Each structure stands twice: as structure tokens, then as C-alpha cells.
Amino acid sequence: MEPSEIFTILFVALFLLVAIGVVLLVISRRFGMETGMPGGEVFYEDASGQAQEQFVSKRLLMSGKPDYLVKDKSGNLIPIEVKSGDAPRAGRPYESHLMQLAAYFFLLEDVLQRPVPYGLIRYRNRTLRVANTDELRSRLMEVIAQMRRLMARGGAQRNHNQEARCYRCSMAHACDERLGRHV
16 A cells, blocks of 8 residues: 555544544534533532532531532533432422522532532423522521421421332431331
8 A cells, every 4th residue: 555545544534533523522512402401511520429529518517419510611610410300390490409409509609619600400301590599598598497406306207108209218228207118
């Protein structure tokens, strides 16, 4: 094979690799737009449950690990919480999911010392954007105060009769009120 033939083959192979890369980039951006996920660099990931680092607020005495932190085009760190179910029909996140994201807003601002303008809750069928507002922060502080009052009185009581909820509960291992045999 002559050097010009080798050069042509290498040039065509390089061209094909670049073309495939561009196609994959376009597909990934289109997928991001369709899912409502922001473009940007993944700064932190715990969706797999493998992240070791927790964000800890000594001021509020709480800790947590968002599923993702993505650095958006403006340099903001955006917490993303991934849920396995469908989004509520009303288009507003479930209250517990909203409070979880609000807690991540607080934790990230406390630990990283930078504002968090918004976050995302990614449901199976839709992504909901949640603004980090003073009203949301006030609601979170009320929930935390209520939780602390309950803990001071000996803890909370189960407030449902749904075996499936007990089965998925992160506190099932320590709960003496859990429902069902499989829990």
C-alpha cells in the first residue's frame, strides 16, 4: 500500500470518527432538552448510591446527598433529585419531594457558600423546576421545627395503612409500627 492510500484511509477514518462524535453530541443534547435536564457538567452524583461525601450543615444539624449536582451554563450548581414515579398531575411536586429539594438548597448554600437559584425534580415522565425562594425556605424551617418537636416527644407515629409505603421506607429497619410480613 502506498503512503497516499494510507493517508486517505486514515483521513476517512478520522472524518468518520468526528462525524459519529457530532451525531452523538446532537443526540445527547436533544435527549437533555426532551427530559428537561440542564446542559452542563455533572459536578456530583449519588443516584447510584455510591457517593461517599455527604453535605453536612453544622448550623442546621442535618446532612444529605442529592442525586446529582450539575454546573449549569451560568456556573450555578443545580441539585437534581430523581424519582421513580410519574409527576403529579397538577404539575406541582409532591410536598415531601419539595421539602427534600429545599433541604438540599439549604445544605448546598451552607456548605459551599454559594447561592442555589433553583433545582430540578426528575420524575419518570417529566422534570419539574423548583425556584429556591424565601417562602420555600420558611416552609422547610417549619417542617424541621415540627420534626424536632416530634423527636423530643419520642418520635413520629406511622400515619398510613399502606404496606407498599412501609416496604419502601428508609426507616423500616428501625420501625416497630411497620406493616406487612415482607417489610
